[in-house]
Amino acid sequence: MSSPEILVMTIGGAGLAIGLAGIGASIGQRMAASASTMLMAERPERFGLSLILTVLVETSAIYGLLVSIIVLVGLGGVSSSDQAMGALSAGLCVGVAGFCTGVGEGVAASASVGAVAEREAIFGKSLVLTVLPETGAIYGLLIAVLILRASGFLGTPPTHAEGAGIASLYASLVVSTTSVTSYLQGRVGASAISSASKREEVFGRNLIFVVLLESVSIYGLLISILILSYTGLL
Amino acid sequence: MFIFSMQVDSVKSCQWMAILFPERMSKVRAILFEGYVEEVLAALQESNCFHLVDIKERLPRWNEIPHAIPPREDVGTYRRQLQRVNRLLEDLGFVKTMGILEQLFKPRERPPIEVTLEGEKELLARAEQVLAEAEDDVEQNILRYRLVREFLLAIQRLKIGVNELRSSASLSVRTGSIPSDAAEEVEMELASKIGSASLYAAAAKERRRFVVVLSYPGVSEQVDVILKNNGFQEIAIPPQLSGPPTKSLSTLDLRSKKIARKYQSSLHILHDALLTKTARLEALSKLGRTERTYVMEGWVPLSMVEDATRIIQRHSDGLATVLVSPPDDPVAQVPTKLHNNRALRPFEMLTEMYGTPAYNEVDPTPFFGAFFVLFMGLMSADLAGGMIIALGGALMLRGAGSRTTRMRQLSLIVISVGVSSAVLGALTGEFMGGILPLPSIIISTVEDPIGFLLAVLVLGVIHVVLGLILGAYTHAVNRDLRNLVTGDLAWLLLMAAGGMFLITGDVGFSGQGLVNYGLAITSLILLLLGQGPASLLDITRLISNIISYVRIMAINLASAWMTRTFALLASLIAGAAIVGLPLAAILMLFSYMFIITISLFVTFAHSLRLHYVEFFGKFFKGGGNRFSPLTSTREYTTVAAKTGGGSVVT
Numbered sequence: 001m002s003s004p005e006i007l008v009m010t011i012g013g014a015g016l017a018i019g020l021a022g023i024g025a026s027i028g029q030r031m032a033a034s035a036s037t038m039l040m041a042e043r044p045e046r047f048g049l050s051l052i053l054t055v056l057v058e059t060s061a062i063y064g065l066l067v068s069i070i071v072l073v074g075l076g077g078v079s080s081s082d083q084a085m086g087a088l089s090a091g092l093c094v095g096v097a098g099f100c101t102g103v104g105e106g107v108a109a110s111a112s113v114g115a116v117a118e119r120e121a122i123f124g125k126s127l128v129l130t131v132l133p134e135t136g137a138i139y140g141l142l143i144a145v146l147i148l149r150a151s152g153f154l155g156t157p158p159t160h161a162e163g164a165g166i167a168s169l170y171a172s173l174v175v176s177t178t179s180v181t182s183y184l185q186g187r188v189g190a191s192a193i194s195s196a197s198k199r200e201e202v203f204g205r206n207l208i209f210v211v212l213l214e215s216v217s218i219y220g221l222l223i224s225i226l227i228l229s230y231t232g233l234l
Numbered sequence: 235m236f237i238f239s240m241q242v243d244s245v246k247s248c249q250w251m252a253i254l255f256p257e258r259m260s261k262v263r264a265i266l267f268e269g270y271v272e273e274v275l276a277a278l279q280e281s282n283c284f285h286l287v288d289i290k291e292r293l294p295r296w297n298e299i300p301h302a303i304p305p306r307e308d309v310g311t312y313r314r315q316l317q318r319v320n321r322l323l324e325d326l327g328f329v330k331t332m333g334i335l336e337q338l339f340k341p342r343e344r345p346p347i348e349v350t351l352e353g354e355k356e357l358l359a360r361a362e363q364v365l366a367e368a369e370d371d372v373e374q375n376i377l378r379y380r381l382v383r384e385f386l387l388a389i390q391r392l393k394i395g396v397n398e399l400r401s402s403a404s405l406s407v408r409t410g411s412i413p414s415d416a417a418e419e420v421e422m423e424l425a426s427k428i429g430s431a432s433l434y435a436a437a438a439k440e441r442r443r444f445v446v447v448l449s450y451p452g453v454s455e456q457v458d459v460i461l462k463n464n465g466f467q468e469i470a471i472p473p474q475l476s477g478p479p480t481k482s483l484s485t486l487d488l489r490s491k492k493i494a495r496k497y498q499s500s501l502h503i504l505h506d507a508l509l510t511k512t513a514r515l516e517a518l519s520k521l522g523r524t525e526r527t528y529v530m531e532g533w534v535p536l537s538m539v540e541d542a543t544r545i546i547q548r549h550s551d552g553l554a555t556v557l558v559s560p561p562d563d564p565v566a567q568v569p570t571k572l573h574n575n576r577a578l579r580p581f582e583m584l585t586e587m588y589g590t591p592a593y594n595e596v597d598p599t600p601f602f603g604a605f606f607v608l609f610m611g612l613m614s615a616d617l618a619g620g621m622i623i624a625l626g627g628a629l630m631l632r633g634a635g636s637r638t639t640r641m642r643q644l645s646l647i648v649i650s651v652g653v654s655s656a657v658l659g660a661l662t663g664e665f666m667g668g669i670l671p672l673p674s675i676i677i678s679t680v681e682d683p684i685g686f687l688l689a690v691l692v693l694g695v696i697h698v699v700l701g702l703i704l705g706a707y708t709h710a711v712n713r714d715l716r717n718l719v720t721g722d723l724a725w726l727l728l729m730a731a732g733g734m735f736l737i738t739g740d741v742g743f744s745g746q747g748l749v750n751y752g753l754a755i756t757s758l759i760l761l762l763l764g765q766g767p768a769s770l771l772d773i774t775r776l777i778s779n780i781i782s783y784v785r786i787m788a789i790n791l792a793s794a795w796m797t798r799t800f801a802l803l804a805s806l807i808a809g810a811a812i813v814g815l816p817l818a819a820i821l822m823l824f825s826y827m828f829i830i831t832i833s834l835f836v837t838f839a840h841s842l843r844l845h846y847v848e849f850f851g852k853f854f855k856g857g858g859n860r861f862s863p864l865t866s867t868r869e870y871t872t873v874a875a876k877t878g879g880g881s882v883v884t
Contacts, residue, residue: 059832063792066799073802125587131839135785138836142788145795146683154798204588204846204856211847215778221788222781225687234684 007075009084013091014071017144021064021098021137028057028106028186035113042117049116049123053109053130060098060105060137067094067144074153083158085165086151090144093172097140097179104133104186111190115197125196125203129189132210136182139221143175143228150233161232168233171224178220181213188213254596254707256858257573258536262543263529263557270550271521271528275514276351277549279866280873283538285569286864287531289522300522300529306515316508318365319501325372326494326501339633346872347502354507361504368497376490383486385409385469386479388436388444396475396482399446406454408447408461410468417443420464427460428453444469502870510866517864533561533569533861561593568593571861578603580643580650588846589856596708598845598854605697605849606841607647611654612690613789613837615679616797618666619830620656624649651834666826667797679790680798687787694783694848695729698776701852702726708853720764722853725776727757779848785840793833800825 036050071087078084112126145154147168152158161167192206228234262284266274278284290302357364386396401407412420417435424431424447431449438444445466449457475482522529534542543556561568570590572582574597581603591597614620627648634641659665663674679686706722709715731753740747761769800822808818850856866873 056832056835059836062796062832066796069803070799073806127835128839128842131835132843134836135788135840138785138788138792141792141795145791154795201589204850207588207843207846208851211843214782215775218778218781218784221784225784229684 006078006081006084009081010071010075010078010087013084013087013089014068014075016088016091016095017064017067017071017098018061018095019064020092020095021102022061024099024102025058025061025064025106026102028060028102028104028109029054031106032057032109032113035110039113039117046116046120049120050113053112053116053127056127056130057102057105057109059134060101063137063141063144064094064098067091067141067148070145070148070153074148077152080158082165082168083151083153086147086158086168087153089165089168089172090147090151090153092169093147093175094137094140094144096176097136097182100179101133101135101137101140101182101186104136104183104189105130107183107186108133108189108193111193115193118197122193122197122200125200126193129193129196129207129210132189132207132214133182133185135214136179136185136217139175139217139224140179143171143221143224146225146228146234147172150228159233163231164233167227167231171227171233174220174224174227175217178217181217185210185213254600254704255711256591256593256595256597257571257861259533259561259568259571259593259861260536260539261531261559261561261563262534262539263531263559264546265555266528266530266546266550267553268523268526268528270554271518272514273549274546274554275517275864276510277545278542279510279514279864280351281538281541281545282863282865283534283542283545284864285533285861286517286520287533288520289529289531290520292531293522296522296529300524300527303519303521303523305519309512309515312508312512312515315361315365316505316512318369319505319508322365322368322372322497322501323505325376326497327490328494328498328501337634339629341633342636346868347499347870348874349503349506349871350874354503354510357500357503358507358511361508364497364500364504368501371493371497375493379472379486379489381469382471382475383483385411385436385444385471386475386483386486389434389446390479392434392436392446394434394446395478396471397477399471401451404451406449406451406457408449408457408466408468409445409471410461410466411442411444412461412464412466414438414441414443416464417445420445420460420466423460423464424449424457428456431457442467506866506868506871510868513865513867534558535571535573535861565592565594566857566859568859569861570858572597572599574599574603580646581606583640583643584647584842584845586860587842588850588854590858590860591854591856592858594708594712595855595858596704596853598704598850601700601704602845602849606845607650607654609786609841609844610651610837611658612786613840614651614655614793614830614833615658615662615790616664616666616793617656617659617672619826619833620652620654620659622652622827622830623655623834624652627652651837664794666822667794667799667801669801669822679787680794683787683791686790687784690783690786691780693786694780695733697783697844697849698779698852699726699729701849702729705853716764720760724757724760724764725852727753727760728773729776731757779851782848783844785844789833789837789840793829796829797826800829 032050032054036054039046039050067090071091074087078087108130112123112130115122115126148154149156150159150161150164151168158164188210192203192210195206196203225234264274289296289300293300293302399407399409417433421433421435424433428449431447431453434446434448436444436446447457447461475485520530539558543558546554546556570593572585572591574582578599581599584606585591585597585599585602611620614623627645627650630648631642631645635645636642660672661675662677662679663672664679665672668680674681677685677689702722702725706718706726709718709722731750734746734750734753735741738746738750740750742748743751758770761772765772804818804822804825807821808814810817
């Protein structure tokens with residue numbers, strides 16, 4: 001039986017993964033769903049499109065759920081503090097990234113619902129701008145999965161690299177902090193959607209403004225991967 | 235082979251073809267006698283080859299001889315007729331609201347009606363007569379009975395026959411509706427004041443409730459007063475209806491269908507004819523006019539100039555004057571028509587979603603199509619998933635793809651993405667999250683993530699370099715030597731230097747290292763000279779662009795591990811007695827379909843983003859003037875191949 005500290009860290013990781021990601025997704029979905037319910041009063045025939053936009057926001061919670069399940073299923077095999085720290089880091093990473101993405105996507109999705117209310121033809125472009133902030137959650141999930149793999153949660157033997165736990169934590173912190181850009185991307189995306197719904201031809205240029213913010217999260221991902229690689233976790 | 239002949243600010247000598255550029259255009263000017271104008275325009279609409287220019291912008295070039303034509307007043311008449319047609323189509327049940335699945339997968343119900351231009355013209359001349367007849371018929375036989383139909387539908391549960399809804403010597407029957415909130419009150423009032431009257435309420439509709447009121451004839455007047463005071467509206471049951479409500483409903487439905495069949499062809503043909511006519515009359519206002527002639531100016535693709543000239547001459551009895559010349563206008567005014575082969579044509583709409591290429595700009599569609607399918611395939615690489623996506627695309631092609639060109643193109647893109655995903659899934663050994671262990675032929679993305687990471691970075695470098703090469707080509711063809719040398723070539727040299735440093739690892743100041751430094755310094759000098767000090771900041775943006783391709787690996791692994799996790803959950807559930815295996819199968823099926831659906835949206839958006847930002851940013855500005863030819867909008871009809879052939883309008 002693992003020590004209480006190890007259990008606390010491992011289960012804490014599982015909790016953080018679904019808890020933080022779920023809160024973010026809920027906040028985002030609330031925004032999108034509220035806009036959709038208002039749309040139903042004017043345009044009930046746009047139900048399908050607004051449902052797609054609302055459901056999309058939930059994906060970051062699903063990423064959190066997955067990491068949570070992986071951690072809990074592998075709980076029995078956790079025997080070292082490095083493995084427990086790995087679980088905590090993975091949960092933190094996907095949780096914070098999922099939170100920022102959920103809220104950002106929710107802002108963009110509610111703007112998309114508003115645009116679709118005016119003009120159905122703008123759905124495709126709005127969808128693209130709504131999905132862009134998801135990059136943060138994807139990076140968070142990726143780093144979480146790589147950490148869990150190195151910590152022995154995915155059927156692979158745990159690494160015995162020195163300082164594996166601390167390395168996992170720092171790799172996770174890098175991606176977590178840079179994932180704030182996902183929320184900001186959502187805000188810019190919402191403006192881009194409103195602008196494109198008035199003048200469709202500016203969609204491409206608006207897209208560039210939205211993705212400018214992503215450079216920081218890309219740098220964060222790269223540094224996280226390098227941390228994992230140079231500390232023997234990858 | 236191509237020949238450099240175009241200048242930066244204007245386009246000359248359009249006879250020379252440049253590879254990868256949009257289709258070359260010719261300027262066509264025509265002078266027609268007034269009696270032939272509409273016929274020529276109608277023929278040009280069917281040919282889709284003539285991009286009409288508003289003559290008001292061009293009057294100086296015509297020495298101000300023709301004058302502009304004001305908008306035609308009869309356009310309003312035709313628009314009103316179109317509104318009446320649409321209303322009739324709705325009343326006859328031809329306009330149905332479809333759910334999203336129906337919109338995607340339900341095939342077109344009827345093939346388009348083949349018509350002739352002469353037949354359409356004849357029907358347009360009789361439009362008022364046809365519309366009046368149809369409206370009268372619909373009013374008498376459908377609209378009048380619409381409320382009766384709703385009433386009969388509502389009272390079905392009361393189990394009253396239609397014959398029993400008529401008054402007799404011993405029983406007074408009233409049928410109609412009252413406000414829903416008054417129903418209970420009326421029932422109580424009838425019971426308290428007139429004990430022998432009964433009210434039976436049926437289903438409600440829009441705050442009114444359908445009711446049947448029975449009473450003895452002796453108290454009819456009192457009942458009428460109570461009903462009138464409570465907003466009762468009578469619904470008279472036609473004498474020809476009898477038997478149970480279902481039988482009467484069936485009679486009414488048969489009547490509606492008979493009338494719908496009678497007018498279906500005429501209304502559909504009239505709908506398309508009016509749309510086309512309205513567009514043609516609006517186009518007339520772009521022409522110029524003298525006392526006896528009309529002048530028109532526009533653009534025609536070089537390959538269709540002969541056809542356009544022949545059409546104009548044939549429909550004006552050879553009396554037209556047609557002048558063809560190469561474009562000598564500013565680039566921004568020459569329209570752009572993309573002309574890719576059948577395999578790549580569906581991707582043109584994705585290119586144009588970003589922006590229309592300018593006339594003197596490379597058409598990125600061939601490269602876009604190939605890399606877009608590759609990237610989406612890499613991000614969602616899975617043999618089973620790819621086959622499902624391809625199947626979904628095939629069903630879409632049969633459904634929505636049979637109704638509109640846009641959906642047809644989207645379906646073909648989905649099919650190609652599915653095939654790509656399946657092939658790459660087979661090559662990387664991915665099948666439903668490892669449920670079926672397949673050997674990986676090139677690389678296993680799950681087992682060797684770093685190897686995959688390096689591979690996508692190399693792919694990113696190739697993509698970016700391709701963008702720079704296309705930029706260099708565009709500048710070379712347009713003889714923009716400055717941007718060519720100090721922009722595209724400088725960046726390519728810098729990337730070559732960076733690549734050489736990485737590959738050779740030589741950072742010393744001798745041998746290969748010296749060459750590397752030479753390349754780097756040369757490129758930096760060129761950048762500073764051409765683009766200024768701000769260009770140095772673009773170096774970090776270039777690095778960021780290349781690193782951005784890491785998302786291919788991230789999205790691929792995220793999907794793969796999501797599928798594996800659900801497979802792990804399913805395997806845990808499968809162990810349970812009796813229900814374990816079926817539950818596990820259901821979980822796996824639903825979760826896999828969910829992953830595929832979400833993955834499609836995500837991979838589509840990110841593949842698009844990689845092209846729009848990292849690729850297009852190197853060479854593509856867009857802002858072109860899209861080629862929009864005179865065209866006929868046909869929803870229900872198609873013009874017969876031979877004039878005089880096809881079905882005749884009835």
